[in-house]
Amino acid sequence: MSELVIQTESLGRQFGSTHALSDVSLSVTRGTVMALLGPNGSGKTTLLKLIRGLIQPTSGRAMLLGQDGRSLTNEVTSRVACLFEGFVPPRTATVKQLLDLQAGASPKFDRAMAERWCAKRELPLNRRMWSFSKGQQRWVLLGLTFASRADVLLLDEPADGLDPSARRELYDAIRDHANENNVTAVVSTHVIGDIERVADELLLLRKGRIDLHAGLEELREQVCEVETSMAHGARTWSSELVVLGQREASGSRLTWLRAQGGECETFVRKQLTNGDLVRPVNLETLYLALTEYRAR
Amino acid sequence: MTINRALLVWQCRLMLPVTLVAMLVAVGYAAFEPGLLRWQKDFLALLFITIHGWWLVLSVGRPTSGGVAFLYGHGFDRDTLWKHTLLASALAVGAVWVPVAICVWSPLRGAVQSWLYDNPEFSLMAPLETSYPWFLLLAYSVWIPMLHYAWIREAQPFRGGSSGRWLAVALVVASFTIGNAAPLRQAPPWMINSFVVAALVLSGMLLLAGRRLHRDLEVRA
Numbered sequence: 001m002s003e004l005v006i007q008t009e010s011l012g013r014q015f016g017s018t019h020a021l022s023d024v025s026l027s028v029t030r031g032t033v034m035a036l037l038g039p040n041g042s043g044k045t046t047l048l049k050l051i052r053g054l055i056q057p058t059s060g061r062a063m064l065l066g067q068d069g070r071s072l073t074n075e076v077t078s079r080v081a082c083l084f085e086g087f088v089p090p091r092t093a094t095v096k097q098l099l100d101l102q103a104g105a106s107p108k109f110d111r112a113m114a115e116r117w118c119a120k121r122e123l124p125l126n127r128r129m130w131s132f133s134k135g136q137q138r139w140v141l142l143g144l145t146f147a148s149r150a151d152v153l154l155l156d157e158p159a160d161g162l163d164p165s166a167r168r169e170l171y172d173a174i175r176d177h178a179n180e181n182n183v184t185a186v187v188s189t190h191v192i193g194d195i196e197r198v199a200d201e202l203l204l205l206r207k208g209r210i211d212l213h214a215g216l217e218e219l220r221e222q223v224c225e226v227e228t229s230m231a232h233g234a235r236t237w238s239s240e241l242v243v244l245g246q247r248e249a250s251g252s253r254l255t256w257l258r259a260q261g262g263e264c265e266t267f268v269r270k271q272l273t274n275g276d277l278v279r280p281v282n283l284e285t286l287y288l289a290l291t292e293y294r295a296r
Numbered sequence: 297m298t299i300n301r302a303l304l305v306w307q308c309r310l311m312l313p314v315t316l317v318a319m320l321v322a323v324g325y326a327a328f329e330p331g332l333l334r335w336q337k338d339f340l341a342l343l344f345i346t347i348h349g350w351w352l353v354l355s356v357g358r359p360t361s362g363g364v365a366f367l368y369g370h371g372f373d374r375d376t377l378w379k380h381t382l383l384a385s386a387l388a389v390g391a392v393w394v395p396v397a398i399c400v401w402s403p404l405r406g407a408v409q410s411w412l413y414d415n416p417e418f419s420l421m422a423p424l425e426t427s428y429p430w431f432l433l434l435a436y437s438v439w440i441p442m443l444h445y446a447w448i449r450e451a452q453p454f455r456g457g458s459s460g461r462w463l464a465v466a467l468v469v470a471s472f473t474i475g476n477a478a479p480l481r482q483a484p485p486w487m488i489n490s491f492v493v494a495a496l497v498l499s500g501m502l503l504l505a506g507r508r509l510h511r512d513l514e515v516r517a
Contacts, residue, residue, distance in 0.1 A: 054368060054515040056453040071511065074373040082369045086517040088362040090310065097306070104302020105371030148371065 002029035005152055005184040006051055010060035012208075013046050020046040021208045023060070028186065028201070030151075033178050035195040035216075035283070036188040038205035039291055044188040045084070047205065048154045051186070052082055065152065078106055081150035083141055083158050091130035095123055095140055099147075106148035114147035134161040142170060146177055153177075153185040159194065167191060171198045196283040204290060211290060216283070223286055224264035226255045227277040240267050245289035256281060256289035297379060303372060307384035310363065311355045318348045318392045326399040327408045330415055332424055333400065335431035335475070342475055345435045346468055352388055353443040357381055359451045365517030378510045381444065382503070389436045397429035435471070438495050441502035442467055448506050451513045 006028040013021045021043040028034055036044050049055045051062045053069035062069035065076045089098055095118055103109045118125060121139050129137055138161045145153060153174070159167040175198040178185055186203075189195050202219060204212040214222075223244065228235055230251050237243065237257060241264070244256040259267045268278045281289070322344065326333070335341075358364055367377060399405050406422055409415035442464050449460025474491070 049515070052369065056512060056514060058454075072373055074376055077373045078371045080371065084365070084369055084517075086362050087365040087369045087515075089366050090363045093309075097309070100302050101306045101370065104300050104306075150371075 002031070004028070004063075005030050005032075005065060006186065007063040008047075008051070008060065009063075011047070011050060011057055011062050012059035013043075013050060013055065014058045019208050021050070021205075024205075024208075024210055025060075026203065026210065026213055028184055030184055031178065031182045032200050033174065033185045033187065033198050034201040034203055035192075035199035036186055036203050036205070037190075037192065037195075037287055038188075038211075042205040043208040044205055045156050046208075048082070048084070048156050048186060048188060052080060052154055054084075079151040080154065081106070081145040081148045081152070082154040082156070083145055084156045085160060088137075089129055089141075092128055094126055094128050096125040098129075098140065098144060099125070102144045102148055106150060108149035110147045110149055114143050117143035117147065135163065135166060138162060139166070142173070146173060149181065151181075151183060153183060153187075155185065155187045157188055157190070159189060159191055167194050171195060174198050192284040192287050193282075199283075202283065204287070206291065219286065220280060221263050223256060223258045223281050224268055225279045225281045225285060225289075226257060226268055226272075227279070228253050228255065228273075229275050232273065238267065238271060244286075245293035247289075247293040254293075256286065256293070299383070300372070300376065300380060303367075303376070303380045304384055304387075306367070307356050307380055308387055311352055311384060311388040314348070314351045314355055315388045315391050318344075318352075319395060322348075322392050322396045323399055326396045327405055328412070330409065330413050332417065332421065333428040334425070335428060338431075338475065339472070341432060342435065342472055345432065345439055348392065349436065349439040349443050352385060353440065353447060356384060357444045357447050359447065359513055359515050360517055362517045365515045368515045374511045374513070375507070378507055382441075385440050385444070389440060393429065393433055393436065396432065400425050400429050434492060434495055437499045438467070438502075441499050441506060445502045445506045445509075448509045448513050451516065452509060453512060453514050 004027050006026070008024050008026050011021060011024040012019065024043075024047060036047065038044050046055070050057055051064055051069055053062075053064070053072045056070060064072060065079060067073065067076045099111060099114050102114070103111060115125065118140065121136070121143075123132065123136055123140055123143075129140070132140065138158075142158065145155070155174075158174075159170055162170060171194045174185055174187065177183055178198070187195060187199070196216070199216055201215050202212065203210065230248065230253055235253075235255070240260050240262065241257045242260065244258050246256070247254045257264055257268060265278055265280070272278065325340065325344070333341075354361075356364065359368065372380075401422070403422065405425075406418040409418040409421060446460035446464040449463075450457050
């Protein structure tokens with residue numbers, strides 16, 4: 001059985017009267033790359049901070065590498081690397097100073113790798129952070145994160161400030177890093193197309209609650225999109241199929257269905273009428289189906 | 297206690313600007329102040345320590361700042377961060393206090409006063425001002441834990457956030473009042489010793505409470 005790296009039990013956090021996160025129970029095993037998705041304010045950053053022990057839960061608990069998030073020891077914190085918006089080094093710090101700090105924080109820090117990473121992106125070690133663009137600063141921090149050789153990566157919007165090719169490069173790096181070192185990564189993002197290439201699991205948060213938690217492969221098999229003519233009126237589907245969302249556009253109706261215990265397309269094909277089309281869905285479409293066009 | 301050199305150097309670097317400014321101001325005051333340096337009624341010294349301590353703690357101990365939050369997300373546990381923050385604060389205070397103490401205890405201050413101002417008291421200064429650097433150190437030993445405690449209290453998750461702030465304000469007011477109290481100008485040694493002991497006890501309590509609460513501190517940059 002795979003080692004549990006992250007585990008939360010009925011985890012919740014309230015800010016005043018606002019429930020930022022409620023009743024979140026999940027498990028993430030070693031080597032998994034989890035995409036953490038959700039609309040703004042759905043609790044993604046709160047969840048990551050609770051797991052890392054940067055804020056305290058109001059209910060439940062979060063375990064990271066076997067320790068309670070509220071009392072993580074150096075043994076665990078040195079094996080975790082995170083990237084949060086707003087957690088920025090002083091603008092006067094040089095790249096070399098940042099490498100020195102990371103070397104002191106992470107016992108397995110690979111300095112040569114960090115220097116190669118910076119050299120490849122033309123980020124001189126003696127330059128100060130203020131002299132870099134936002135994207136370059138992000139590359140420096142990502143270099144530190146990967147070179148720390150941490151067992152767990154908690155990345156909050158890591159592609160923020162990166163151009164499309166750099167984003168692609170980043171997600172390739174996450175994938176390679178996870179594969180080569182059996183690293184567990186939880187990555188929150190709004191850029192769904194990129195994360196789809198690297199994620200094993202999807203966690204969708206909505207209003208602070210888990211809306212969907214499933215393996216990506218499993219979802220690709222279980223979810224499909226059906227295009228039916230509006231002229232046929234509303235369709236009813238057999239009990240094996242759950243309607244996730246619906247959208248009407250230019251005379252046709254798009255319906256996203258999830259099959260209970262089987263391949264979606266197989267179930268759907270049995271119920272199609274003339275002119276109906278069935279297609280697999282990508283993660284971006286699924287996300288929209290579950291948020292924007294969600295079935296009431 | 298294991299010292300993480302990289303972390304300590306990083307934190308000291310954060311306090312370098314305030315330390316350099318404070319060192320210049322403090323040594324300038326210690327060398328050029330023509331009046332006798334006595335702990336009673338020295339408003340300027342108390343004001344200086346208040347501002348210096350506040351700025352210093354702001355540089356390294358405010359968990360709502362991005363630079364401090366950056367450290368909390370970088371592989372160090374809470375106790376390690378707390379120990380190094382205090383150690384770095386002590387070194388930064390030392391960098392200001394040691395030159396001042398040298399200036400007061402050595403013939404330097406007397407020489408400056410004699411040469412620059414023809415101050416007739418210059419020969420009396422060294423023996424009469426011996427305790428002054430200790431007063432400064434005692435004030436720092438209460439102020440720094442107090443200000444760290446105030447920020448830590450402010451960043452507690454659920455309650456009592458502002459109590460540290462009010463405690464700090466109360467301490468500042470009390471210190472200025474006690475420093476200005478007429479009877480203390482000729483206070484007997486036992487009374488002064490009692491104040492010293494009370495200050496050290498308060499400092500110790502703040503350090504212990506700060507260490508405990510620091511474990512629950514929330515990083516909300």
